[in-house]
Amino acid sequence: MKLIYTTSTTDYQPVSLEGNYLYMRYDAISSFLKSHLKQDDHLAQPQIKTKDDKIEWYSNVNGQLSRLSDLTASEREKIQMAYWAHRDSVKKVVAKFERGGKEERDWAQLLTEVYNEDNNIVLSDGNYWVVLWGWKFRNKMDLPRPDFGPDFKDDGLVLDTNSGDVKNDEEFTIPTEETPIPPKEEPPFLPDRKPDNLKKSEKKPVMLRQELSLAERIKRFLRWLVYQFWWLLLLMLLLLLLLCTLRGCHSSPPCDNCGQFEEASKRLHNIEMQLRERCSRDSLTHETH
DSSP states (O other): OEEEEEEETTTSOBOEETTEEGGGGHHHHHHHHHHHHSSOOOBOEEEEETTTTEEEEEESOOSOOEEGGGSOHHHHHHHHHHHHHHHHHHHHHHHHHTTSOHHHHHHHHHHHHHTOGGGOEEEESSSOEEEEOSBOOOOGGGSOOOOOOTTOEETTEEOOTTOSSOTTOOOOOOOOOSSOOOOSSOOEEOTTOOOSSOOTTSOOOEEOOOOOOHHHHHHHHHHHHHHHSHHHHHHHHHHHHHHHHHHHHHTSOOOTTHHHHHHHHHHHHHHHHHHHHHHHHHHHHHHHO
16 A cells, blocks of 8 residues: 555544544444445545644555545546445445344444545545545535436446345345454544543543643643632732731831920930039039038
């Protein structure tokens, strides 16, 4: 297989089914379709590059593939008809499995999610075509259903609109899981994109650490400080209010009696000086006699 296309894990959300990412079941889905449809499944193989935040898509096609919008009008119409014919053949398999047991119904739901035109991107060289799948591409407008006759062929499969079955059909069997399919690489962890009902026994995706800016780090630290020491911050606020109150009292203007107190002090000082002077004179007079 060779690399045919690259998408970013940050641009699209992976499709999950019963706690599992859909793209991780490529080998099982491809084997199932080839055994029941007797034709190519047209699915590209995804490989996740966690470090680069991207998905590499591989296929056996040798030509240069492009989006449908880059093809000519006639080529685009032909590939759209081929895609929908193939999808209809898968739908007939789904219809049979929906009437079966739980395991058959699970496969029917899985195939419906795989060939969801809203989440499919078709690449083509004008003749061969490949589907990118398993991610929420929201691409329905690029795959309108065309009008085609009952004799349209896709890879040798003839659709008969008067029959409810696919020609060359055979009894469907559920593929066993005797040989587990190892994942190509650990699936990425996407924020707010964790599948619901994740089983505890399954391995959780690896979280991608994001480098935070200085402002974000300061913001997180202050938030943690408030949550942990709110009582201390409240106490400090009360102490500041008390200090402000005491300072206001200390800086209030002096009372009106302060001037009288100073005048009385001066009079006492003058009386003291006069007493000392008089005592000195009496001492001199006594010595003279």
